[in-house]
Every structure is written in C-alpha cells, then in structure tokens.
Amino acid sequence: MADTTLKFPHKIEDLDPETNAEISRNFSGGLNHLVQVGPQKMLIPSEFSDECDNYYNFKFRKGDVIVVGYPRSGTTMTQEMVWLMLNNFDLKKALDTSLIVRVPLLEARSLTTKETIAAVNATNQGAEKLRLYRSSIEILRANPGRRVIKTHLHFNFLPPDLLNCGCKIIYVARNPKDVVVSLYHLQRTSQGRQYTGDISTFLDYFVSDLTLFAPYWAHLSQGWERRHSPNVHFIFYEDFIQNRRHHIKTIADFINQKLTTEQVELLEDTLEFSHFKKYMSRGVDRDMNTRQDVNDDFIRKGEIGGWKEYFTEEMNQKMDKWVKENVARIGIEFPLEF
Numbered sequence: 146m147a148d149t150t151l152k153f154p155h156k157i158e159d160l161d162p163e164t165n166a167e168i169s170r171n172f173s174g175g176l177n178h179l180v181q182v183g184p185q186k187m188l189i190p191s192e193f194s195d196e197c198d199n200y201y202n203f204k205f206r207k208g209d210v211i212v213v214g215y216p217r218s219g220t221t222m223t224q225e226m227v228w229l230m231l232n233n234f235d236l237k238k239a240l241d242t243s244l245i246v247r248v249p250l251l252e253a254r255s256l257t258t259k260e261t262i263a264a265v266n267a268t269n270q271g272a273e274k275l276r277l278y279r280s281s282i283e284i285l286r287a288n289p290g291r292r293v294i295k296t297h298l299h300f301n302f303l304p305p306d307l308l309n310c311g312c313k314i315i316y317v318a319r320n321p322k323d324v325v326v327s328l329y330h331l332q333r334t335s336q337g338r339q340y341t342g343d344i345s346t347f348l349d350y351f352v353s354d355l356t357l358f359a360p361y362w363a364h365l366s367q368g369w370e371r372r373h374s375p376n377v378h379f380i381f382y383e384d385f386i387q388n389r390r391h392h393i394k395t396i397a398d399f400i401n402q403k404l405t406t407e408q409v410e411l412l413e414d415t416l417e418f419s420h421f422k423k424y425m426s427r428g429v430d431r432d433m434n435t436r437q438d439v440n441d442d443f444i445r446k447g448e449i450g451g452w453k454e455y456f457t458e459e460m461n462q463k464m465d466k467w468v469k470e471n472v473a474r475i476g477i478e479f480p481l482e483f
C-alpha cells in the first residue's frame with residue numbers, strides 16, 4: 146500500500162540563542178532549547194521537531210470533538226463539559242480518571258523536555274502521570290469510541306483535512322489581558338520549569354510572542370477565520386461564563402447530543418466557577434499544581450477583568466496598543482471591552 150504520510154511542511158528554526166538564554170534565566174529550567182515553527186513562528190520546545198509529523202498526520206475520526214484554544218482560554222472547563230456530554234454524565238468516572246487520559250492533549254510529548262522529565266522523576270511524585278501525559282497519542286489511538294481531544298496547536302500544524310474529516314472543533318477564545326495574567330500564574334507553578342520573573346517581564350514576553358504557543362494573535366486569527374465552517378464552533382470564554390445555560394445547549398446541538406433539562410441543569414451547576422473548583426478538587430486531578438510553595442490553583446479565579454488587579458498603568462498602555470493594532474489587523478470582535 147502506498148505510504149500516505151505527509152511531511153510536515155513548515156520550517157522549524159531555533160529561537161535565537163541570546164533570546165532563549167534570556168528566557169531561560171527567568172525559568173527554573175526546562176526551556177533551554179526553544180524553536181519557532183512556521184510562518185507565524187509558534188514558540189515551543191525543540192522536542193516538537195520529533196513529533197510534528199505525528200500531529201500533522203494524526204487520524205482524527207468522524208465523531209471526535211476537538212477542543213482548541215490558546216492556553217488559559219477556558220479549554221479545561223470546555224473539555225470536561227464535552228466529555229460529560231459524550232459519556233453519559235458519568236461523574237464517578239470523571240472524578241476517578243484523570244483528564245490526561247479522558248481528554249489527552251495531542252502535543253503533550255512536545256511540552257515535556259528532558260529537564261522537566263528529570264525534575265519530575267527526581268521528586269518521585271507524578272512520574273506515572275507524566276508517563277500518561279506523554280502517551281497522549283497512544284491513548285487516543287487505542288480509544289475506539291467518540292474521543293474528546295485537546296490541542297493548543299495552531300490550525301496550520303494540524304492535518305490539512307481536519308475541517309472535512311467529520312470531526313467537530315470547538316475553538317475557545319479569551320481576552321488577552323486575562324490570558325496573560327492566568328498564564329503567568331500557571332507558569333509559576335510548573336514543575337521543573339517554574340517562572341521566577343515578575344509579571345511585567347512576563348507580559349513583555351507575551352506581547353513579543355515569546356510565551357509557549359505564541360503568537361497569541363496568530364492562534365486566535367486562525368480560529369476566527371474558520372468560525373463559519375460547519376464543523377467549527379467558535380466561542381468566547383466571556384460569553385460562556387455569562388450565559389452558561391445557553392452555550393451548553395448550543396454546544397450540545399453542535400456535537401449532536403440531546404440533553405434533558407436535568408442534564409443541562411447539572412452542567413450549568415457543575416460549571417459555575419466555585420462549584421467547578423470544588424468539583425475538580427474532589428477528583429484525581431486535584432493536584433494539577435504540584436508546587437506546594439506557590440499558592441496558585443490550576444482552576445484559579447475564573448474572572449472577567451481580573452487583570453486589573455495586576456497591571457500597572459504602563460503595562461496596560463503597552464497591552465492596549467498591542468491589542469488595538471492586532472484587533473484592527475484581524476478584524477476580530479470581542480464580546481466585551483477590556
């Protein structure tokens with residue numbers, strides 16, 4: 146049989162060593178060799194080079210639901226909601242089985258560098274979780290049912306036939322001011338590569354496209370451009386949390402799941418932020434933040450406009466300029482001013 150494997154068509158180039166060294170200085174480790182991928186120069190550890198063909202050729206199937214978004218845009222609540230819809234609201238299984246296994250992150254292996262693996266193994270904690278995390282592709286291939294798959298990859302690094310293979314894609318977007326604050330807090334808790342710098346430096350990285358999966362705007366614009374495709378459902382975090390009931394129903398319709406009124410109510414209640422935080426703390430994923438010395442939960446605050454607590458006037462002006470330029474360029478319409 147002819148080999149139909151496609152070659153990953155994009156350039157992968159080392160980030161310039163000086164910039165990489167500057168970033169590494171602000172992390173406890175694990176980001177020593179970053180690469181930039183494709184015309185938009187998506188930033189990711191160099192491990193991506195070993196796996197990009199696997200992502201580009203991944204066999205998505207009819208019935209799969211794929212949750213796509215820039216990190217910290219609300220992808221976890223979305224994946225949990227969809228998993229429950231497709232798994233008969235099996236709350237026991239949801240709490241007993243990690244999201245790593247129920248909704249694998251396609252590119253997980255590319256995010257675990259030699260240094261992060263060594264750091265996790267040195268603590269004797271989380272080694273099994275890490276092994277599962279790194280096995281995302283094998284776990285997905287072995288699942289014969291309707292799969293829920295998460296990815297932060299930009300669309301042009303996923304299979305070219307993605308929109309026509311019968312799967313459903315939910316793209317989640319969130320305003321960049323709340324994204325950068327949320328990402329800053331997350332990176333402070335990363336085992337083996339903890340961010341040790343200040344928030345203002347982190348914001349500089351974000352607006353210079355030097356955070357993982359950046360550029361934020363390239364990610365967003367690829368989702369926005371595809372929003373009218375029949376197999377794509379584009380949703381803003383802000384819209385969702387302001388009217389969960391409506392969006393739960395719309396998403397259920399989009400993935401062809403009929404929900405009873407009780408099921409809609411159950412989801413609405415479970416996904417309310419304080420309930421969701423409690424819900425996650427009851428399950429096996431309760432310790433997503435493995436650093437006891439940093440008090441930041443993975444399910445953290447769930448606010449719209451929480452950035453105001455963190456930005457100085459200077460940071461805000463920098464962001465506003467960046468947002469204005471890019472919104473005009475892309476033509477995206479956010480639901481709320483920020």
Ligand code: A3P
Pocket residue numbers: 214215216217218219220221222323326327328330386415416417418421422443444445446447448451
């Ligand atoms: P904050 O850090 O601002 O609180 P992702 O899952 O894509 O990494 O996004 C994480 C962000 O979504 C975090 O933002 C997290 O608290 C928030 N979040 C998670 N579950 C939520 C829910 N049920 N309602 C509102 N926000 C939620």
